[in-house]
Amino acid sequence: MTDRAIAKWNRAAASLDAGKRGEEVRYGAFKRELFGKAVGKTLLVAAGTGVDFKYFPSDIELTAIDFSPTMLEWAEKRVGECPAPIELVEADVTDLAFPDGHFDTVVTSCTFCSVPDPLKGLGELRRVLKDDGALLMFEHVRPSNFYLGFMMDVMNPIARLVGPDINRRTADNLRAAGFRLTREFNVYLDMVKLFEAVKA
Amino acid sequence: MNSDHVLAVRAYDTFAALCFGAAAAVAAWLVVPNGVVMPLAMVLGMTVGFLSAFPLLAVFTYILGGFEIIVMSMQIGMVAGMVGVMSGGDGWMAVATVGALVGATVHALLYLTDRILHGEVLGS
Numbered sequence: 001m002t003d004r005a006i007a008k009w010n011r012a013a014a015s016l017d018a019g020k021r022g023e024e025v026r027y028g029a030f031k032r033e034l035f036g037k038a039v040g041k042t043l044l045v046a047a048g049t050g051v052d053f054k055y056f057p058s059d060i061e062l063t064a065i066d067f068s069p070t071m072l073e074w075a076e077k078r079v080g081e082c083p084a085p086i087e088l089v090e091a092d093v094t095d096l097a098f099p100d101g102h103f104d105t106v107v108t109s110c111t112f113c114s115v116p117d118p119l120k121g122l123g124e125l126r127r128v129l130k131d132d133g134a135l136l137m138f139e140h141v142r143p144s145n146f147y148l149g150f151m152m153d154v155m156n157p158i159a160r161l162v163g164p165d166i167n168r169r170t171a172d173n174l175r176a177a178g179f180r181l182t183r184e185f186n187v188y189l190d191m192v193k194l195f196e197a198v199k200a
Numbered sequence: 201m202n203s204d205h206v207l208a209v210r211a212y213d214t215f216a217a218l219c220f221g222a223a224a225a226v227a228a229w230l231v232v233p234n235g236v237v238m239p240l241a242m243v244l245g246m247t248v249g250f251l252s253a254f255p256l257l258a259v260f261t262y263i264l265g266g267f268e269i270i271v272m273s274m275q276i277g278m279v280a281g282m283v284g285v286m287s288g289g290d291g292w293m294a295v296a297t298v299g300a301l302v303g304a305t306v307h308a309l310l311y312l313t314d315r316i317l318h319g320e321v322l323g324s
Contacts, residue, residue: 022265026209140267151274183323188267190317
């Protein structure tokens, strides 16, 4: 991960929660349903400011990573909201220090819009996931509609200056990284989605 | 979300759509000079409408954001901006009303599209 990307998300930390408030109202129930499926040792990738901690079940061991130290400082304040024991770790999803097959569940929440090399990141998640483990993702992706997709492509250079990419093809990336999709659910249009995947 | 929340969010989104439409149409009507050939005026109107949506997008995102707000701001801004320059010079109130109607229409189309797409694509 580049220093530039880390610096961008360090800067974004203070304002991230303001933009997330509406998303929590709109999509919170979908996240609760998806993240409630986490079992055993669970890895939360890109914890951000910790707004998703409250959606996890109590009977798991949660490890939450983020490459931004400022994000983790904000997330520290929300550790008490997590029903499960939680460990915060500064780590880059494209270069994880965890051993192979370490986690039963890996969870991402609006993560792979921001990872500069999504295939490398997904490859690392595949490596640290057990063979019978599950990947649970809440992500926004490029819409399949020609017009909306084109608009996202046009807007993306502006969007990525201050935040995430808005035209990622995450389903294709999952397959390319060696995952098999077991569930795909449209939350808003075909732009905000839930994915469940296992190793192919 | 419970049903009260759903209704509140829908009302908020509809209000945002009306504001995006009115603001984009008025901005385009004010900025694009009279006498510009219509095809060029329409393109300029789309551009001005699109750009005028950004300040409102920041406000509506801060209050109760979401991808619904982002997508509608882009679509309504462009269409209402284009319609704003086509609607003539009957005063800003008339232009704002036309823009708000455009906003409501685009919002309704996006809502219907979402209802068609929403749900399981694969698995259960």
